[in-house]
Amino acid sequence: MRQHYDTIVVGCGGIGSAALYHLARRGRKVLGIDRFGLAHDRGSSHGSTRVIRMAYYEHPDYVPLLQRAYQLWDDLEIEAGNRLFFRVGVMQTGAPDGEVVPGILESARQYQLPVERLTREQSCDRFPLFQVPAGFEVVYEQNAGYLLVEDCVRAHGQLAQRHGADWLSPCSVTQIVSEERAVKVVSQEGVFTCDSLVVAGGPWATELLREFKLPLQVVRKPLYWFPTRDQRYEPSRCPIFVFEVDQKFFYGFPQHDSRGIKMAQHFGGTVIDDPTNLARDVDANEQAEITDFAGRYLHGIDFPFSEHAVCMYTVTPDKHFIVDRQATDPRIVFACGMSGHGFKFASVIGEVLSELSIDGAAKLPIDFLRLDRFAKN
Ligand SMILES: Cc1cc2nc3c(=O)[nH]c(=O)nc-3n(C[C@H](O)[C@H](O)[C@H](O)COP(=O)(O)OP(=O)(O)OC[C@H]3O[C@@H](n4cnc5c(N)ncnc54)[C@H](O)[C@@H]3O)c2cc1C
Incomplete structure (x- = not known):
C-alpha cells in the first residue's frame, strides 16, 4: 500500500x-x-433489494441520470457475471392530485417514457393481489425493477x-x-x-x-419481510408495488427469497443523532403501521412478519x-x-x-x- x-x-x-x-x-x-x-x-x-424506476415522480431532472444509471447497471452485471437487476415492473397508485401519480406522468411526458395508465378495474384484473382504493389512479412502468443492493x-x-x-x-x-x-x-x-x-x-x-x-438529517427506517403462501408473489408474476395512501408512501417487493415479500414506509422516520449506535429493535408503532397497510391493501399475506432490519436515510430539506x-x-x-x-x-x-x-x-x-x-x- x-x-x-x-x-x-x-x-x-x-x-x-x-x-x-x-x-x-x-x-x-x-x-x-x-x-x-x-x-x-x-x-x-x-436489506437485500432497492427499487429502480425511470419515470421519476421526485423530479424530471433525474431522468437523464437514470438513463445512464440503467446502462451502467447493465454493464456492471455483465462485468460481474452475476444477476443484479430484476426488471419486474412497478405498479404505483395514489390519488390523482397526490405527489406520486402526477409526478410520474410529468416525467414520462417530458422524456417520452413508456408508462401505462390503468383504471382501478384494469389494475384489479391485472394485479389481483393489490386492493386499489376507490378514486385512485394506477400507473404501471414495465422498465422498472429491483437491484440486489x-x-x-x-x-x-x-x-x-x-x-x-x-x-x-x-x-x-x-x-x-x-x-x-x-x-x-x-x-x-x-x-x-x-x-x-x-x-x-x-x-x-x-x-x-x-x-x-x-443541512442533513439522519432518520431510522425499518424494513419488514412477511411470509406468503401465494405463488403470485413470485418475481415472474408480481411487480414492485407503491401505494401513496393516508398521507404515507408504502412500497414492497415480490418474494425474492424464502423470507417472503419485503415492505417499508418511505415518508418520515425517527430522527437520530448517532448513526453508529442505531437502535435496531422492533418499534411497536412502526410494526402496527406496516401490518395495517398489508392487511388493508394486499391479499394472501401471513402475519406476523417473519424478519425485520433497520437502515438509515440521510435526508436534505428538499429531499x-x-x-x-x-x-x-x-x-x-x-x-x-x-x-x-x-x-x-x-x-x-x-x-x-x-x-x-x-x-x-x-x-x-x-x-x-x-x-x-x-x-x-
Ligand atoms: C430502508 C431503505 C430503503 C431504501 N430504498 C431505496 C430504494 O428502493 N431505491 C433507491 O434508489 N434507494 C433506496 N434507499 C436509499 C439508498 O439505499 C441510499 O440512498 C444509498 O444506499 C446511500 O448510499 P451511501 O453510499 O450514501 O451510504 P452508505 O451505503 O451508508 O455508505 C456510507 C459509507 O461510509 C462509510 N463511512 C462513514 N464514515 C466513515 C469514516 N469516518 N471512515 C471510513 N468510512 C466511513 C460507512 O461505513 C459506509 O459504508 C433506501 C434506503 C433505506 C435505508
Missing part, C-alpha cells in the same frame, strides 16, 4: 464503492477506505480492486485536511495523501465534512441529493443526502464523482444537486 494516491475514496458503501470502481477503471491510483467493510449492514445500503456494492468494490484499487477496511477516517500540495486523510491505520478526494459517508457525512454545515465539490478546496468532491432514494443512482453518481475528480466537471447535468441551492433560500 502506498502513502500517496491520485484519489482516495472515503466511505465505500452504495455510492463510494461505485466511485472507487469508476476511478480505478480509468486508471487512477486509488484507495478505498471504509470503517465497516464491503457490503456491510451498518449504513444505508443493505449488497451484491451491487460487492460487485463495484471487488471489480474496483480487480482494476487496481487498493482497499483499507475496517478503518475509520478521523480527519480530512486540505494542504497546499495534497489533501491529507488521517485514519486509524495511518495518514495518506491524495491529489483529489471523494467523500461518500452516507449517514456519517456530517461528521466527515464538519466544516460544510451540511434531493447533494453532489458537489468543496468551494474552498475543489480537489474535494462529495455526494451525500441521498434522501432515501439514492441507491438506483449509485452507478451513475459513482461515474459523476470520478468525472468531477479527474476532469473537473460531469458530463451529465447535475447543477440541480449543488449544495449552494440551500444558501439561496
Whole structure:
C-alpha cells in the first residue's frame, strides 16, 4: 500500500464503492477506505433489494441520470457475471392530485417514457393481489425493477480492486485536511495523501465534512419481510408495488427469497443523532403501521412478519441529493443526502464523482444537486 494516491475514496458503501470502481477503471491510483467493510449492514445500503424506476415522480431532472444509471447497471452485471437487476415492473397508485401519480406522468411526458395508465378495474384484473382504493389512479412502468443492493456494492468494490484499487477496511477516517500540495486523510491505520478526494459517508457525512454545515438529517427506517403462501408473489408474476395512501408512501417487493415479500414506509422516520449506535429493535408503532397497510391493501399475506432490519436515510430539506465539490478546496468532491432514494443512482453518481475528480466537471447535468441551492433560500 502506498502513502500517496491520485484519489482516495472515503466511505465505500452504495455510492463510494461505485466511485472507487469508476476511478480505478480509468486508471487512477486509488484507495478505498471504509470503517465497516464491503457490503456491510451498518449504513444505508443493505436489506437485500432497492427499487429502480425511470419515470421519476421526485423530479424530471433525474431522468437523464437514470438513463445512464440503467446502462451502467447493465454493464456492471455483465462485468460481474452475476444477476443484479430484476426488471419486474412497478405498479404505483395514489390519488390523482397526490405527489406520486402526477409526478410520474410529468416525467414520462417530458422524456417520452413508456408508462401505462390503468383504471382501478384494469389494475384489479391485472394485479389481483393489490386492493386499489376507490378514486385512485394506477400507473404501471414495465422498465422498472429491483437491484440486489449488497451484491451491487460487492460487485463495484471487488471489480474496483480487480482494476487496481487498493482497499483499507475496517478503518475509520478521523480527519480530512486540505494542504497546499495534497489533501491529507488521517485514519486509524495511518495518514495518506491524495491529489483529489471523494467523500461518500452516507449517514456519517456530517461528521466527515464538519466544516460544510451540511443541512442533513439522519432518520431510522425499518424494513419488514412477511411470509406468503401465494405463488403470485413470485418475481415472474408480481411487480414492485407503491401505494401513496393516508398521507404515507408504502412500497414492497415480490418474494425474492424464502423470507417472503419485503415492505417499508418511505415518508418520515425517527430522527437520530448517532448513526453508529442505531437502535435496531422492533418499534411497536412502526410494526402496527406496516401490518395495517398489508392487511388493508394486499391479499394472501401471513402475519406476523417473519424478519425485520433497520437502515438509515440521510435526508436534505428538499429531499434531493447533494453532489458537489468543496468551494474552498475543489480537489474535494462529495455526494451525500441521498434522501432515501439514492441507491438506483449509485452507478451513475459513482461515474459523476470520478468525472468531477479527474476532469473537473460531469458530463451529465447535475447543477440541480449543488449544495449552494440551500444558501439561496
Ligand atoms: C430502508 C431503505 C430503503 C431504501 N430504498 C431505496 C430504494 O428502493 N431505491 C433507491 O434508489 N434507494 C433506496 N434507499 C436509499 C439508498 O439505499 C441510499 O440512498 C444509498 O444506499 C446511500 O448510499 P451511501 O453510499 O450514501 O451510504 P452508505 O451505503 O451508508 O455508505 C456510507 C459509507 O461510509 C462509510 N463511512 C462513514 N464514515 C466513515 C469514516 N469516518 N471512515 C471510513 N468510512 C466511513 C460507512 O461505513 C459506509 O459504508 C433506501 C434506503 C433505506 C435505508
